[in-house]
Amino acid sequence: MKRSTRLALLTTLACVISSTLPVMAAENNLELEQVLIFSRHSIRAPLANYNNALGNATTHTWPVWSTEGGLLTPKGGKVEEHVGQYYRLWLAQNKLLPAKGCPQAGEVFTYANSLPRTIDTAKHFLVGAFPGCELPVVNRVEVGKMDPVFNPIVTAEVTDQFNQAAIDATNKSAGEGGLDGMNKRLKANYALIEKILDYKNGKTCQQDKVCDLASQPSKLVLSQGKEPGISGPLGLGSGVSDAFMLQYYEGLPEKDVAWGQVKTPEQWRQVEEFKNAAQKALFSSPQVGRNTSATTLQFISGVLDKSQAKTADQQAGQKARVTLMVGHDSNIAAFVSALKIKDFTLPGQYERTPIAGAVVFQRWHDKKTDKDLIKIEYVYPTAKQIRNNSTYSLKQPLHRTVLQSAGCPIDNKGFCSFDTFNQLLQETLKNQVVN
Numbered sequence: 001m002k003r004s005t006r007l008a009l010l011t012t013l014a015c016v017i018s019s020t021l022p023v024m025a026a027e028n029n030l031e032l033e034q035v036l037i038f039s040r041h042s043i044r045a046p047l048a049n050y051n052n053a054l055g056n057a058t059t060h061t062w063p064v065w066s067t068e069g070g071l072l073t074p075k076g077g078k079v080e081e082h083v084g085q086y087y088r089l090w091l092a093q094n095k096l097l098p099a100k101g102c103p104q105a106g107e108v109f110t111y112a113n114s115l116p117r118t119i120d121t122a123k124h125f126l127v128g129a130f131p132g133c134e135l136p137v138v139n140r141v142e143v144g145k146m147d148p149v150f151n152p153i154v155t156a157e158v159t160d161q162f163n164q165a166a167i168d169a170t171n172k173s174a175g176e177g178g179l180d181g182m183n184k185r186l187k188a189n190y191a192l193i194e195k196i197l198d199y200k201n202g203k204t205c206q207q208d209k210v211c212d213l214a215s216q217p218s219k220l221v222l223s224q225g226k227e228p229g230i231s232g233p234l235g236l237g238s239g240v241s242d243a244f245m246l247q248y249y250e251g252l253p254e255k256d257v258a259w260g261q262v263k264t265p266e267q268w269r270q271v272e273e274f275k276n277a278a279q280k281a282l283f284s285s286p287q288v289g290r291n292t293s294a295t296t297l298q299f300i301s302g303v304l305d306k307s308q309a310k311t312a313d314q315q316a317g318q319k320a321r322v323t324l325m326v327g328h329d330s331n332i333a334a335f336v337s338a339l340k341i342k343d344f345t346l347p348g349q350y351e352r353t354p355i356a357g358a359v360v361f362q363r364w365h366d367k368k369t370d371k372d373l374i375k376i377e378y379v380y381p382t383a384k385q386i387r388n389n390s391t392y393s394l395k396q397p398l399h400r401t402v403l404q405s406a407g408c409p410i411d412n413k414g415f416c417s418f419d420t421f422n423q424l425l426q427e428t429l430k431n432q433v434v435n
Contacts, residue, residue, distance in 0.1 A: 029368040032094040036303050036323045037087070037379075038296075039358035040332060041121040043076030043249050043386070045069050046242070054239050056204045058197035063247060063256050072120040075250055076355075078389055080121050083356050083381065084128025086392035091129075093394060096321050102133035109320035111299075111313060113150035113327050114139040121356075122326040138313060149299045150327040152283075152292040152334045156432075158224045162287055169285030170220050174277075179218045182277060183233060187214040189270045190233065193240050196261045213237070220281065220288075227330065228282045228292065237274030244271055249355055249386045268383070272350035279333045279352060286431075289337030294432040296331050297338060301425050304363060304374075308426075329353035338428050340406040341376075348382030348399055356381055359403065363418060372418035375410075376403040 045067040054062065067073045092099035097107065108130070112122040122137040141147045156162060171178030175185070183190075190213040194200065205211040218232035230238065244258045248268075254260060262271055283289045302314030309318045317323040332353045346354065357380030364373045378401045381390065385398075392398055402414035407424040410416045 029366050030373070031365045031367060032096050032362060033365050033372075034304070034321060034323075034363040035091065035096060036300060036317070036325070036361040037358045038300070038325045038327065038332065038335075038361070039083075039121070039125070040329050040353055040355060041072065041076075041117045041326055042080040042083075042124065042356045043073050043246065044117045045071055045073060046246055053204075053236055054243060056208075057199055057202050057236060057240075059201045060198060060259050062243070063252060065250075070115070070117060072117040072124075073250060075389060076117075077120065077124040079249075079356055079381070079386055080124035081128030082389070082391045083398065084125040084130075086398050087125075088129040089392075089394050090397070091322060102130055103135070103321075106316070106319055107321045108135055108324070109138070109313075109317045109322070110135060110324045110326075111138045111140075111149075111317070112325070114141045114143050114145055114147045116143060118150070118326045118328070119143070122324060125324060125326070140313070149295050150331055151295065152328070152330045153227050154222055154224055154288065154291055155294070156224065156287075156291045158222050163222055166222060166285040166287040167220050169287060170281050173284035174281060179220070179234065179281060182281075183214050183216070183218055186234075186237070186273065186277070189273055190214040190237065192267065192270050193237060193274075196258055197240070218281075222288070228288050230278050230281055234274060234278050234281065238278035241272050241275035245275075245351060245355075245383075248383065251387055251389070268350045276352040279329070283330075283333045283337040286338075289334055290428060290432045293331070293334035293338040294429060296327070297335050297425065297429055299325070300335075300361070301422075301429060304361060304425075305422055332359055335359075336403075339424065342404045342406060344378065344401055344403055346378060346380055346399065346401055348384065349380060350383055354380050354383070355386060364415065373415040374408075374418045374421045375414045375416070376405075377401060377414070378403055 045065040047070050065073075088097070088099070091097045097103055110122050110126060112118040119137055119139055126133070126135045126137070139147065140149075174182040177184065194213060199205055199213070200211060210216060213233035213236070216233045218230055218234035221229040221231050229235065244262060247257045254263070258271070262268060283292065299314060302309040302311065303317035303323050306318050309315045336359070346352070346357070357378060360377050360379050362375045362377070364375060365371075366373055379398050381398055402410065404410050405416070405421065405424060408416040408421045
């Protein structure tokens, strides 16, 4: 080899080493200290009453599920165990918990909403993550009732001012023309589900004479003490989205998923756009997003910040290395809105808040600067992985998308100052009622 060539190679190598060393050193300075996983439950049987809106919208017969409505399915339990197995590998890789054996007392705190599907999801997660270990799942109210921490209801008085401000903000978020404009832009989506449902021959069209969904008004419905709702075609479309997606996840034969009429990724995107749009419409306004997420964020705040831990459960979470909370997509949609999380995409998914997916709050310590950092990621299985009941490893992991709050700028690795995030969180809680 010529001297000049050797010199060029050595120079290139030196440049590579000098450019990578600071990155490696920076990574070595970071130590994972605490993780809070806020997860949506795994696969459940449909909640919808097919004798009402969805039943009246079609001439077809909806599939009969062997699992009672709203409960976790056996497959949903298996999916969650695989998810738990992955988290154990990831936690061990980052030296937060050992790779094998049971955690020490107090290292893991698990808290679920008191509905059977959330409790069972948490139990299956623990079975997957910590096999053979007896770890409790905390639920604080009577089984079957909503725990206030997980209940995304409007607690503020719905005055005319509050209601109109929320409607105005929702219409602004929906884009040109507000919700009515959104309905018009979804015309092709409505045409697709009308065809799938045979909507023109269903009771809603034939008897009620509501035959063109895109031309009907959708409206935000707010009442104190109740979850926000969407009336009109967007609400119906969201119900259809949910029903079809659950069929796909559960692994029903293709001929039974949407009666064999949703097959391509583009068709799935069109169908699921209803649920995603409805979810954004429900929680996009500061009035609704902050108010309905306040109890959830108060709990999260107490787990992440010792000074904010007011209850025994918050103190247990604060002392734990890992806290698992299992709730609902509405919880995630509400606090994502309240924290002003910038718009994000989840490659491989059609849902914005997918089954068995979680928002993961990670508190890291930078030993070099002696400062705490936070990283927030959406960790989730793809639609195909759920349908296939896939297993996961560090080489074939769950998917991850970094989330960024408008009030907490991140670096190129997704980290934000913990102090900045905490200040944002406290300000959000302080202003939970917005007029």
